[in-house]
Amino acid sequence: MTDHGDNQQGRNLTSAYLSISGMAKAYRGTPALKSVDLDVNEGEFVALLGPSGCGKSTLLRLVAGLLEPDEGTITLADQRIGHLPAYKRDIGLVFQNYALFPHMTVARNVRFGLDMRNMPRAEAETRVADALALVKLEHLAARMPSELSGGQQQRVALARAIAIRPRLLLLDEPLSNLDAVLRASVRTELRELHARTGLTIVMVTHDQVEAMTMADRIAVMSDGEVLQHDTPQQIYEQPASDFVAKFVGTPPAAMLQVDRKIDGRFAVGDTIWSPSPELEAVLAPIQRVAVALGLRPDHLALTSADAPHALPATIRTVEYLGAERLVHVEAGGQMLVIRLSADEPVVTGAVGVAIVKSPPVFDLTTGLRLGRAG
Amino acid sequence: MKLRRAAIDTVWIAWMAIGYIVVLMPIVVVFFASFSDGNTFRFPPSGFSLKWYQAAFESSEYRNALSVSLLVGILATLVSLTAGTLAAYALSRSTFRGKTMIETLLLAPLALPHIVWAIGLLQIYAWLSIGGTLLGLVLAHAALTLPFAVRIMLSTFSQLDKTLQDAATTLGASPMRVVVHIVLPLIWPGVLTSALFTFLTSFNEVTVSVLIAGSRYLTYPVRLYSELRSQGIDPTTIAISAMLVAMIIVFALIGERFLNWSRRV
């Protein structure tokens, strides 16, 4: 986090360090990527976040040059690299299964890329030692990959990719094969490594917590498209579409569909509801389109059923989480989640839900957020 | 109860022994006969001598047949190993329409009767006038052994993780260097297995060779066959056969020990 912030300020913002545009790829006629644009700044840590099968690995392999795109261009450091074969791109890639060479020791694995560059032996050895030190594995240099634990293998793969001083480091689901405890510590280690090396990193993950906690910016993907590319905070607070809102956050945002009756009143399911004037302004376009509010727990508060502008609801379950409780309520046939601190009393039966913070509103036909600039 | 169990086991083992005796007796007899001092092996044995081994090393006739077998075996192995490895690589590393059909086609010789094939092949050879030539023999043996090579190499490549090649590529290895540094070191047990298997199959082949071998290129099994058909057994061949079988068994044991043959073939 220390030096890349300065980097970003010093950058010419018109052209990014890595720039992908119009990237499309189909496997035997089935599109896996549909015209993806993505810019990554130098020194940035970007997460590609999306459900399994949405095309994240495909995008990564295209950038690395292991796949040929059907369409689209890739620019790295102001140089078009689309025509370069993968082995001339200087892009490090850490594979999901690590792909360590089973017939070489840890040290030989890490040195492989340097040997391919015909680096003098002494220099290569120093680099290998440095890279192994960076992942704290100096003591295992002579081991074979089969003699390592999963976490150690992953760090060797990382060291191997870093040793070539890549212009870009790509990580494909780096934490998915680790157990939960290890995952938390590797998360921190990867962040530290990023800070220390200043590398530009693109990491693929399907885990939104991972993306939120690690990345400077997140590109949310679905079905071969990038839906939104923004800082974690923006993604969380200003989701560009209902998909993003539902995919990000713990718990994810609940979609509350709101209808308007012929007499002008608002309804949630069968329940008539009079929203606050501010909210009414937001809900103005409702006559033309079907809309939903993306409601996170922090948008909501529990009140009494007859409080002004409250949405009548029924408590269904309460989840106890130690410091807080999650209250699941049903309003007009739809489920919402409200967060209460542990000492707040929970009433039972009929309650009201107050919307205390202006939530994003989504057009249900396009999935896009309404009233968003651009 | 325990006694009954033991009795059943004894009968069972005796029954199995019949099978093993039937299968192994001929080889055992060849071994014993090779040390006989008479002209054939009889029971009870009539004496011990190494004279047939001596005769075997002095006979240039058999040396010729053996070197033809060796030559044909090596050439056929080179052809079918190369063709088989390339084809297996293509089949295991790409997807295209008709892939299963091509695989079936390449493995078909395993299932089709060799005697039928030989009758047709001989007519084609006569037509092309390559009957009885080295080329004809090598091509025939290569065709016969190719499916073994393809099958062993297919299973070898299916165990070779494609991402290893990708990893090497992203680390800067050109396609050629990926093959040299990653693919070859990881597939050599399969290559060796398939080479030895191919060679042995060719070296032992008789059904087809009897029909297509000419007088100039007479392989050792064909010589042995015609001897058995006509003039009767020359004990020298027994000594040679005993040595060959011993060599093959040693090879097989080494292959099993170090390359896990029974799992590969």
Add this chain to the structure above:
Amino acid sequence: MARKSTFLLLTPGLFVTGAVFLSPFAFLALTSFWTQRPNSLLVDPAFTLVNYVRIATDMFFLRVLFHTIYLGVITVLVCLVLGLPIARWIARRAVVSRGILVVLIVTPMVSGAVVQTLGLVNLLSLLGVINGLLKQLGLIDRSIRFLGDELGVLIGLVQAFLPLMVLPLLNTMSKLPEDLESAARSLGAPAWRLWMLVILPLSMPGIIAGSVLVFFASVTSFVTPQILGQGRIQTFGTVMYQQSALVNDWPFASALAVTMMVLLGGLVLALRAIRQRLARRSNVAGAV
């Protein structure tokens, strides 16, 4: 991989298989409709069915055909009887000895058909080991004639092809779930019922595969009947060989070869139909 390089890599293999292995079958089909000029090496490339008519009407060839099939069936049965206990033992009981037992059973397969026959001739001859042994034991006083007799050929076929039965059997029997058997046994099923109701039905795929392999190998075999039969036992293989290499009637040899291919092909199709029906039935049974 690029389409072009895939194609290039496949070319040598396809050439060898297509040009050398498959084209002779097409050629056979063609020449089987031709005729050989009498006392000449030339053929008459005019379409005719005489070769097939001859096969279908000459009792000699029909007898040879039936005899070949008969030998094949007996060989399969003997191999089953000898092979099942071996496969079962290796699959269930052999732990340390497993590797050595498998190697011993496949040794004849890798050490050459003629060498085996050489040993068999030595064993089975009038003054050979078996007759000598039987005489020593006082079981016979005149030598049994194995060579040139059906019995000798049968022994040779079983010797050569027993491994082809054991390997597929071993393959299926090693995969039989052990707890199924212990369950049957704990319910008090005696050993023979366990075999009839559990082991044999579940080993059916291996039994069928092994039987097909052994049957095919023995009806198409040629070295064993030729040498152990000493010209007195005729099979389809030996007759084909005689018609081609000795009589030089290539078109007729082709017709014999095609006949054999068609019969074997028919058998394969029939077996496939049976297997599909069996599979369907066991699916239905599984669903109930």
